[in-house]
Amino acid sequence: MSKTEDSYLGDGVYASFDGYTIILDLRGQDSFTRIALEPIVIEALNRYSEKCFKQGKAMKTCSKCKGKGSYFYDHNHAQPCEQCCLHDKGWWDLSPEHHGSYIEGEDNGCCNAGCGKLRRDIIIENGELNS
Numbered sequence: 001m002s003k004t005e006d007s008y009l010g011d012g013v014y015a016s017f018d019g020y021t022i023i024l025d026l027r028g029q030d031s032f033t034r035i036a037l038e039p040i041v042i043e044a045l046n047r048y049s050e051k052c053f054k055q056g057k058a059m060k061t062c063s064k065c066k067g068k069g070s071y072f073y074d075h076n077h078a079q080p081c082e083q084c085c086l087h088d089k090g091w092w093d094l095s096p097e098h099h100g101s102y103i104e105g106e107d108n109g110c111c112n113a114g115c116g117k118l119r120r121d122i123i124i125e126n127g128e129l130n131s
């Protein structure tokens with residue numbers, strides 16, 4: 001397959017396809033900057049943009065942190081906002097010393113991003129997880 005016609009994406013960016021890579025031509029910048037993206041990179045870019053937009057949207061509509069993504073729970077300490085946190089940094093397990101939160105035999109996963117949310121609470125609220 002030979003290279004397709006350039007199609008205009010917007011913001012001075014043209015895209016074409018050579019059968020394997022998607023080539024971005026950044027004519028808005030200059031006349032020679034071209035980036036060839038392999039499928040795996042496009043997929044990573046899609047996942048990245050999806051995540052950014054999701055987080056951006058969540059933060060924009062968040063009443064708790066007013067779009068900052070974190071808030072101060074006292075004068076000196078900030079924590080990631082649990083309302084717009086995507087909880088996508090993995091999980092650590094609470095130990096029995098975490099009184100009040102730890103439940104024997106239950107899912108004791110706690111958000112690694114540090115927002116303080118428990119995995120079992122999120123599953124109850126949303127019915128699913130991002131990661």
Ligand SMILES: [Zn+2]
Pocket residue numbers: 058059062063064065066067068069070081082083084085
């Ligand atoms: Zn928030």
Ligand SMILES: [Zn+2]
Pocket residue numbers: 082085086087088111112113114115116117
């Ligand atoms: Zn979280």
